[in-house]
Amino acid sequence: MSSADVCTPVSASIKHDAQTALRTSPFYDLRELKIEELDDQRLIIRGMVGSFYHKQLAQEVVLGFAKNRSYRVVNAVEVIDMLTN
Numbered sequence: 069m070s071s072a073d074v075c076t077p078v079s080a081s082i083k084h085d086a087q088t089a090l091r092t093s094p095f096y097d098l099r100e101l102k103i104e105e106l107d108d109q110r111l112i113i114r115g116m117v118g119s120f121y122h123k124q125l126a127q128e129v130v131l132g133f134a135k136n137r138s139y140r141v142v143n144a145v146e147v148i149d150m151l152t153n
Contacts, residue, residue, distance in 0.1 A: 086111060086133045090126060097122040101145060103130065112142045120147050 083105045090098045090113075101115035111134055117123050127143045134141050 082133050082137055082139060083111065086130045089129050089133070093129065095122060095125060098126050098129065101126055109137075109139045110142055111139050112144055114144050116146045116148045118148060123147055 083103050087103045090101050090103070093099055097117040097119070101113055101117070104112040104114060106112065111130055113126055113130055117126065123143060123145045126145055127141060130141050133139075
């Protein structure tokens, strides 16, 4: 088994684990967010939520998985104010 074979499942696991945590969140806004993984150990959170609180909450959920594996998190979530649109 090569070192690449050892690293790949861990990499796939962090994206999957973070995505599952968002999908099963009690906050509905977080359930539709998507996680992307880049080769340089970055996780990107994408999608739309209704408040800055939910944007921050999504980041904290993903950070819980990322920090243990030295991943960085990029929060590209857009906040859409439903009252003004």
